[in-house]
Amino acid sequence: MREPVYYSGSAEFFDTHAHIYDRKYADCNTAVEDILRRCRASGVTSLLIPADSEETSRLAVEMASEYDGFEGISIYASCGVHPHEAKTYTADTEEYLISCLEARKENRVRALGEIGLDYYYDLSERSVQRNVFERQLELAKEYDIPFILHERDATGDCLDILRRFYREGRLRDIPGVCHCCSCSPEASQELVKMGFYIGFDGPLTFKNNKKTPEVALITPWDRIVIETDSPYLTPEPNRGLINEPCHVAYVCAKLAEIKGVTIDEAAQITYDNGKKLYGVN
Ligand SMILES: [Zn+2]
Numbered sequence: 527m528r529e530p531v532y533y534s535g536s537a538e539f540f541d542t543h544a545h546i547y548d549r550k551y552a553d554c555n556t557a558v559e560d561i562l563r564r565c566r567a568s569g570v571t572s573l574l575i576p577a578d579s580e581e582t583s584r585l586a587v588e589m590a591s592e593y594d595g596f597e598g599i600s601i602y603a604s605c606g607v608h609p610h611e612a613k614t615y616t617a618d619t620e621e622y623l624i625s626c627l628e629a630r631k632e633n634r635v636r637a638l639g640e641i642g643l644d645y646y647y648d649l650s651e652r653s654v655q656r657n658v659f660e661r662q663l664e665l666a667k668e669y670d671i672p673f674i675l676h677e678r679d680a681t682g683d684c685l686d687i688l689r690r691f692y693r694e695g696r697l698r699d700i701p702g703v704c705h706c707c708s709c710s711p712e713a714s715q716e717l718v719k720m721g722f723y724i725g726f727d728g729p730l731t732f733k734n735n736k737k738t739p740e741v742a743l744i745t746p747w748d749r750i751v752i753e754t755d756s757p758y759l760t761p762e763p764n765r766g767l768i769n770e771p772c773h774v775a776y777v778c779a780k781l782a783e784i785k786g787v788t789i790d791e792a793a794q795i796t797y798d799n800g801k802k803l804y805g806v807n
Pocket of ligand 1: 543
């Protein structure tokens with residue numbers, strides 16, 4: 527198999543989105559400790575583990591507390607139910623999410639998510655997705671916590687719901703992050719106006735992708751964060767291999783190229799933005 531290439535410069539990175547509990551790692555005999563060692567060796571010193579269901583919320587929360595500080599890496603978690611899993615959302619799920627949010631001074635939970643709409647896969651009925659999205663938006667408001675937005679092929683409905691919350695004053699100053707942003711330049715600008723950060727990952731580096739670099743170019747620096755969405759969406763030059771947080775440097779390098787700054791500058795800005803987004807020091 528092809529060997530991955532690793533970043534070896536001196537910049538420090540915040541991978542704001544990496545599912546390091548994913549089954550894919552166990553399937554290829556990759557231990558979490560090894561992922562974290564490679565991550566630290568490539569300059570990643572902060573990491574957030576996002577969830578997509580009650581089950582993965584539990585995994586993310588457990589892993590963040592177990593591994594926080596490993597190799598000197600600050601590790602945080604989110605809890606929440608992804609639109610794919612909206613059909614599994616019950617009163618018990620909501621109770622569990624509330625218990626995580628209420629304990630966030632003691633646990634490492636710093637965001638709610640992933641939440642949103644996905645009409646590309648349609649793995650849950652659309653009306654159910656919208657309902658579960660809105661319920662979790664209410665939670666984000668009530669517990670004053672940023673959320674991680676997942677949106678695919680559902681920009682119209684997604685913006686309708688967010689606009690309504692925004693108009694009614696029910697979005698925080700920093701509502702959260704549009705993760706793995708795949709929407710149009712216009713939609714991304716509207717999200718920025720509502721206070722969102724925009725998250726960029728592997729697709730920014732894909733040669734056939736013209737839209738995402740355009741979005742990166744017009745997004746103001748103070749609203750950009752970088753992520754890997756590991757184990758998916760591996761950036762060039764490692765595309766095709768399993769993704770790990772250590773590859774976030776290549777997303778940062780591409781962003782620096784698009785914006786005309788050095789990788790160190792892009793790393794510093796996105797690091798500070800990541801901390802501000804999730805309210806960490
Ligand atoms: Zn994700």
